[in-house]
Amino acid sequence: MANKNDNATEKPTRRDLLRAGVRGAALLSLGAGLGLGVGALGKRSSGDGxxxxxxxxxxxxxxxxxxxxxxxxxxxxxxxxxxxxxxxxxxxxxxxxxxxxxxxxxxxxxxxxxxxxxxxxxxxxxxxxxxxxxxxxxxxxxxxxxxxxxxxxxxxxxxxxxxxxxxxxxxxxxxxxxxxxxxxxxxxxxxxxxx
Amino acid sequence: MTGHGKTALKIVLVLAAIGAGIWVGSTVSPPPEVEEVEAPERRVPRPELPEDYREPVTEHPPPRSMTLEYLDVGLLLAALAAASLLALKWRSRAGIFVLMVGCLVYFGFVRKGCVCPIGAIQHASEGLAGGFVVPITVLAFLLLPLVFALFVGRVFCSSVCPLGAVQELALVRPLKVPRWLEEGLGLFAYIYLGLAVLLASTGALYIICQYDPFVSIFRLSGNFQILVLGGLVLLVSMFVGRPYCRFLCPLSVLLRGGSKVAVTSASITPDECVQCRLCEDACPYNAIRAPAEPTHDRRTGKVSLGLLLLALPAIVALGAWLGGLSSESLAGTHHTVRQARAVRAEESLATAGMSDEVEAFRLTRRPVRELYDREAELLGQFRRRAVLFGGWVGLVIGMKLVLLSMRRTRTDYEAEPGQCVACGRCFRHCPREHLRLARRRGDVEPEEQTE
Known part of the structure; x- marks a missing residue:
């Protein structure tokens, strides 16, 4: 960031918070979705090829x-x-x-x-x-x-x-x-x- | 909280989310599988053979051992870990290149391009629909790149994927694809993913494998159409960086999603951007975004965004309706549906002579009713899933319009994590990187680093 020093002292704006929240939620839900897939497939999978x-x-x-x-x-x-x-x-x-x-x-x-x-x-x-x-x-x-x-x-x-x-x-x-x-x-x- | 603490917390949370998903997901039951052969009718009795006669024995060689399959998974894991370190920690383009060539040789030429994480999407779809028991090794091939994408971005694409490597090596003179064309063509990957999942989940065909443009290169053989397709994509890759990855690859859709929200991902420089514009043309894959102010003013932007959000359900509904309409022709890709149609045509005397499909059905001596019932069942499946597929296409197009009309401000040159494949080409273009390396070598005194 070009103006890092200015930004560092500034409080995060509402937009920043919202963006971070959406990102975090997306990351967690993707993780959960991935796990869901693994779990469901785990029962339908086999160690055998x-x-x-x-x-x-x-x-x-x-x-x-x-x-x-x-x-x-x-x-x-x-x-x-x-x-x-x-x-x-x-x-x-x-x-x-x-x-x-x-x-x-x-x-x-x-x-x-x-x-x-x-x-x-x-x-x-x-x-x-x-x-x-x-x-x-x-x-x-x-x-x-x-x-x-x-x-x-x-x-x-x-x-x-x-x-x-x-x-x-x-x-x-x-x-x-x-x-x-x-x-x-x-x-x-x-x-x-x-x- | 410190930066490290935050990353650690994020990692723990993502792991917890994955764990919770696994726990919920593992409540389904496995499908059965049976396949037996009957001994054929003996028309000619076995003769009395001389006592000293020794019957020749036919050997039945076993398939590739599972140990080797697990070793492949280990190699994939090691390659992904090395790719992450090379792209994020060591920041070495040369290292990434060497790893890429190594993976091309092994996963491409030695393993002949199978099994690959892109194709494994189809195994997973068919498995989830209950039609197929998925080997754990195949599952690992799909999931490892996805897990890595959630933590460190698309390192699989740059260093491990043999298809990416072929295109990267073919690149001679990258042309800049205009943004509107890039965004438009990029939609095909989403549609292709939807179609692949639809066709694989119904057990019709694995379209990704059938139209894999490079498998004929890995196997040094293939039919005419696939050679032409491979040649065309290769030709385009000489002037457009990674066309398959950017505009077609169904796995890129998943990796893109993961990478966009990843805990961390490769950056042009770990230091501050000085906006020197030297990296502007470094990326042949259009992943570097210049600093930008929104072009439209806030009010008109809000209005068009609002209208688009209102229109989104209509676009999805339109897609679903069109999807439903196409279900009959999509169902034609399924062998049993084709067979039932051929038998029906033959019964109504519409065709002369017997096709292979009809002959195959007659030889089973099963009642026609049974075939038609199975066809009806499949048609129902196709209808429901084609509606979902159509809705998905509508959603993808609608969401793209919404995202394009959202206000974005960017103050620095950035590698857009969804688009960036972490190939490391831009590292050397950044003067801050040179300064960083010089400082690490001790050529520059720390106090010289004033702006």
Missing amino acids: RVWQINPDKCIQCENCASFCVLTPSAVKCVHATGICGYCELCFGYFDAAGVQTTGAEGQLCPTGAIHRRHVSGPDYEYAIDEDDCIGCGRCVEGCNRDGNGSFYLQVRHDRCVNCSQCAIAEACPSGAFVRLPATRPYLLREPEAS
Whole structure:
């Protein structure tokens, strides 16, 4: 203040008092409001984080997972529950039903050839997914769920996912299959039924 | 009472107010959450596999550990504390700059811009509406900057926020934005905040995240629209200081409010202003206010202020009415509403073929009634909240008019605490600061400091 010495001897005016009062009240009410928010949210919060996941029962394999993720390639990958796999020779997730059924690229459903097929015994074949090649389009998932056991399904892979506040794929998902899960139980896995 | 005593009392009172709020607020109950998967129907029986066959095991890597998340909160706290000391005690622009770059690297590029306090507004809104269990770490990211703003002003903006840092680094030649344009564009931030809270609380979408202009820079990837948006904001930031912070950032609204009444905040000089005008152009963010006498005389000022105060309820009511009108289109942002509309269109044979949304609904094999009921429930929510949102927009515009027509006198050059982001650019422009530093170094004898 330029005229500090003059002001110091002056008594505060009514206007000054009013201003200080309003400021103080505003400060206190903002503080109280903040606390109110903290309190209300405290009960609705958890020490555990929340992560995105796909409910495979709701997924319709629209292919949005491959293109809407903020990452390229997508953090969504196909996972294979070998425990419920039928080991089919003519796998509905591996072969393009409309094309020639050869193990060459032209006969495969997977656009990147990420599914590796290996003979086990007799008519039984094992299928494994190379996650680095998988783009999460879910074409194999569609085939396997339509005619097979549904052992191929899409999951958000948490070593890749950056856990956006609002998942861009969740926003684009037509079936509302994206859910937030506690970080302690981050997958919705298909397990073989206990016999 | 001494200055120190007053500050201490203020701090105690604010802490008490926060505590009282927490006590009252913690009476709500938490929402439930369940999500289960069923084992799918087995069409092909499991074959007899050779005994020596070993089934490949799929690993399911866990998400980032909570310890690291808590460490992030610790880092945020440390950065905010350092920012406060740098801006208010040590008054070091260089230090603020280094901290800013450090935070840009960590919170921006390493953590890829998520979670950020701006976006956390939406988690809190959805959480308060009961739709989401908010992780404590996310809550801390929102609250720490706000608490600091109440005590020391917007130190988060200058030194910690990666979005602010990108704009600050991009600034080449700041142009002076005229006051009327500044005040007008500044309203968008308030409207954006209202819209974000409305959309997040209904669970429709997180608009702040979807239109985050810089997230594509932090992630070095992104779709075309977001890259164009980021490029545009970056281009504007070269000539207009921090356009996102000043005209759009929803968090700035909260921080601005806190900073305006803060216990203390950064100042151009801790000493007396000598009105030398050297700091006049120091601030690229239009935060420095020159000494001013009211331009209009007292009587006309009083009349227009009175009229505006009378008109305020009408402006709010108009906003609320318009908000109510827009609720139908706002509801279209919600997935379930969109789905119900698509199903209705398909049922009335208005559309040919089946969209993904309709197909998704058919595959659930749930009755249509259920979907329509949920839609009606959501529409009701949107109607009520859109009225509130409209009222908020009216209130913001009305209050801005009222504040603009209030008489203000200012005797010194001041950093307006609501607008000031505590970047420290002005410190070096003040001759009193040079004198203060010289005195501290011992170059100037204390008795030389006569005016």
